[in-house]
Amino acid sequence: MTANYDVLAFDVFGTVVDWHGSIAREVDAMSLGVDGATFASAWRAGYKPAMDRVRRGDLGWTRIDDLHRMILDEILEKFGVRKLDERAKRELNLVWHRLSPWPDAVAGLRRLKSRYTICTLSNGNLGLLADMAKRAEIPWDLILSAEVFRHYKPDPETYLGVAEIFDVAPGRTMLVAAHKDDLAAAKACGLATAFVERPREYGAGQRKDIGRDHPFDFHATDFEDLATQLGC
Amino acid sequence: MTANYDVLAFDVFGTVVDWHGSIAREVDAMSLGVDGATFASAWRAGYKPAMDRVRRGDLGWTRIDDLHRMILDEILEKFGVRKLDERAKRELNLVWHRLSPWPDAVAGLRRLKSRYTICTLSNGNLGLLADMAKRAEIPWDLILSAEVFRHYKPDPETYLGVAEIFDVAPGRTMLVAAHKDDLAAAKACGLATAFVERPREYGAGQRKDIGRDHPFDFHATDFEDLATQLGC
Numbered sequence A, B: 001m002t003a004n005y006d007v008l009a010f011d012v013f014g015t016v017v018d019w020h021g022s023i024a025r026e027v028d029a030m031s032l033g034v035d036g037a038t039f040a041s042a043w044r045a046g047y048k049p050a051m052d053r054v055r056r057g058d059l060g061w062t063r064i065d066d067l068h069r070m071i072l073d074e075i076l077e078k079f080g081v082r083k084l085d086e087r088a089k090r091e092l093n094l095v096w097h098r099l100s101p102w103p104d105a106v107a108g109l110r111r112l113k114s115r116y117t118i119c120t121l122s123n124g125n126l127g128l129l130a131d132m133a134k135r136a137e138i139p140w141d142l143i144l145s146a147e148v149f150r151h152y153k154p155d156p157e158t159y160l161g162v163a164e165i166f167d168v169a170p171g172r173t174m175l176v177a178a179h180k181d182d183l184a185a186a187k188a189c190g191l192a193t194a195f196v197e198r199p200r201e202y203g204a205g206q207r208k209d210i211g212r213d214h215p216f217d218f219h220a221t222d223f224e225d226l227a228t229q230l231g232c
Helices: A019-029 A036-045 A047-056 A064-078 A086-097 A105-113 A126-136 A156-165 A180-188 A223-229 B019-029 B036-045 B047-056 B064-078 B086-097 B105-113 B126-136 B156-165 B180-188 B223-229
Strands: A007-010 A117-120 A173-177 A192-196 A218-220 B007-010 B117-120 B173-177 B192-196 B218-220
Touching: A007 A156, A019 A036, A019 A086, A036 A047, A036 A064, A047 A064, A064 A086, A064 A126, A086 A126, A105 A117, A105 A223, A117 B126, A126 B117, A156 A173, A156 A180, A173 A180, A180 A192, A192 A223, A218 A223, B007 B156, B019 B036, B019 B086, B036 B047, B036 B064, B047 B064, B064 B086, B064 B126, B086 B126, B105 B117, B105 B223, B156 B173, B156 B180, B173 B180, B180 B192, B192 B223, B218 B223
Parallel strands: A007 A117, A007 A173, A173 A192, A192 A218, B007 B117, B007 B173, B173 B192, B192 B218
Antiparallel strands: none
């Protein structure tokens, strides 16, 4: 049987790695007098508005490391954390390079890699994604980022850019993501789409839409499930 | 001991993989009535002039896959090969995605990866480099290409681009290459440099300067030797 797809492109934050849990744990361990989970959520909440400033052109091209740092400075102020020096702030900002994969992610990716080309399609910058993959031994065939396309998702240049890089039709490229807005934008560009649940992406107490009532090609509980559905 | 370098960036064609031998073998196996070694050399000889057209701006951004195809069409004509149809030409052009590593390359890279971040810095396009790495199991931490920078080596944007991607000083980034002109350009940008001999890059009968009389930081007979010199 010939596979119907050549390339699987993965969203990363929340889909492959647990940003909320990883950041909450690291912040709690620093004893800053703030709740790690609340701090993680606040940091992430600044992410989309910051990218939208770049997407609208209010801010020139700025990579996520620098956007994360701008947001961090704001929330340290807001949470009243004043004991970190410049070096400690820089080190904390790099927590995004140290996010841990969900328990099924690396094993599932190894299975998927045996049959498909697997790559990232993340708004994270290349250095961040490379550090993360090296640390967690995530076996990407290629790391692709908004930084390559100089456009952030959900701009069409990102989804179509993956197909162009591999010289395949958009329909033979699949976006795998835990976020329905990301998948909807990919689908509008003609890509195949797979939704992965990740119910605890925002932490234990928060709600997230993981319903099966969606127009995407696949619905998977995790990457092992996706690998099985895709014949790996 | 703290390492003096963070990132090792590798030239690919000739440094990591044996383009001449790989292409000669594949062309000989096709029984086209041409000598594979001569054909490989002719194909490669068109490479620098084609890139220089892009570098000078005579040609808009064109990736190597497309430059290789333009040169292929010319040399098929020149060698009098008329029996290939469009599909066969496309398939032959992809031989550059199937180049085999030198015998020491993957083992040496595994050792170097244990201590350093290892990436490509190649004029080859991202899809080409990803296919090559997947097939030969080359364990890059990150695949970087002229395609990311929209500049071909030896433009400074490529060498400085690697340091910028990883947010390190140029002097903590080392270019590893079998070509002294590539290394000289990297050195002029402040990168550290390592020359690797690869005496048979152009085939058995051809001469190549592998002398030790050069201004680079390291001189290695192969990647295993480089790994030893760099403390891996």
